[in-house]
Amino acid sequence: MSIQARRERERAERERLIITAARTLAEAEGWEAVTTRRLAEQVEYSQPVLYSHFKGKDAIMAAVAVEGCADLAVDLHAARTSTDDPRQALAAVGAAYADFAERRPALYDVIFSLAVDLPFATPEAPAPLQAAFGELSQALEPQVGDDDLGLLTETFWSGLHGLVTLMRGGRLPREAHDRRLAILVDRFSQRP
Amino acid sequence: MSIQARRERERAERERLIITAARTLAEAEGWEAVTTRRLAEQVEYSQPVLYSHFKGKDAIMAAVAVEGCADLAVDLHAARTSTDDPRQALAAVGAAYADFAERRPALYDVIFSLAVDLPFATPEAPAPLQAAFGELSQALEPQVGDDDLGLLTETFWSGLHGLVTLMRGGRLPREAHDRRLAILVDRFSQRP
């Protein structure tokens, strides 16, 4: 029975190798450079091996997305707990979110922009994703007012997502990013 | 000399034909269905003819984007001038924007999401694009408060863009769209 165990372990290791190779390649050269041929070359196996682990390229990207989302959740948590002032915490979380998108665009895209079939906004959503959303939610909790917290979080999140995607797509000038972010945070804070 | 004039006219007509074919095909089946082969078949010319009009597929998409943006500007203008109440006008503009994205996703994507090299946020930006932005801007003018109107517009626009892209990407549940939109409009309205 230990023979089979070893094989399964090796399989799992190879799967991890594929995911990290995809992630590394994407972060280095963008997702358009991640082809199944290059990926297979990286992990030193032939193309069809990829398909014995994942249903297709999308599934590989989805796996990378879940991993990356955990990183985002860590960043957001650190930002939220960096200060006791609720308003500053919200600003910090917003800045951390935008910073993540700026520093790791490939990771951000695969989580939030590219078409991968991950379940969002349902109980089946991957835990890291729910964790990241939860950080946003907790940061907004003091500002909830009469609104529903879940919907408020989704709306604030949309604002952040719009800011970073439009900026990265060249639709918004880079230099005023901080001021736009300040406006967003301000408008989502309760009046004193 | 009139021979050359006729040729140029015919060329211009064919160029329009290509653009409308691309737009029609994209709206009917999505941009992933718009290939240079299918496009060439639609206009009843061979592939290389497309490249005598446009530098590449991206340039064709950019042309469609400019056209589509004019439509968006019309919708936004109608919404903004549909009421005298500033707050209702802002809500109407937001709803019209989201509605456009929902009704014509292919058009919306090529304007705001896909990578096409259109100049944004500069004087060289296409007029229809500036017109659409201007409508948003005018709708926000009564709510500007102490903020810069341009930046406020960009930020509100980001909120709308985030809402529609996250929803269309399956990241936000569809059913609560109206309530999220209401929250966004509310948070971007001055307190009474």
Next chain:
DNA sequence: CAGGAGCGCTAGCGGTGCTAGAGTTGTCGG
């Protein structure tokens, strides 16, 4: 040690955006 199952490989399918070069068409000067 023979047989067989599992697995990774080579090769290839149908598609993509794009382009070189051949061939045809239509215009103009002699």
Next chain:
DNA sequence: CCGACAACTCTAGCACCGCTAGCGCTCCTG
């Protein structure tokens, strides 16, 4: 009126993509 030339379009093909059928090797099992 005709032949040469210029403009233009088409066929064919390149290098790449995601994905898969089926052969052949390796290694475990009876």
